[in-house]
Amino acid sequence: MPGTQLTVTLSGGDVADARAVVRALEGSFGAPDELPGDENATVRTATFSAAAEGASGRPAPAPSGGGQEGGRLSAPVTVTVQGTPEAVARAG
Structure with a gap:
């Protein structure tokens, strides 16, 4: 849907945990504009x-591999999502 945007804010854990959470959302939203990368943040x-969605409005398929084994995080992570009501509902 045009204008659909989702911003994800993550605290806790390390950069690998943040990337794992973002990769889990790629199945619904396609690739993010940029992966979290600052080790000191x-x-x-x-x-x-x-723009990450296909022309049909369906989400892009999730990439295979590259995530943490079994989806386990090294520490608790707090995730906050902001965006259109549709995008936030889809993230849930």
């Missing part, structure tokens, strides 16, 4: 925009 963000 205490809060990391990723943005998914409508």
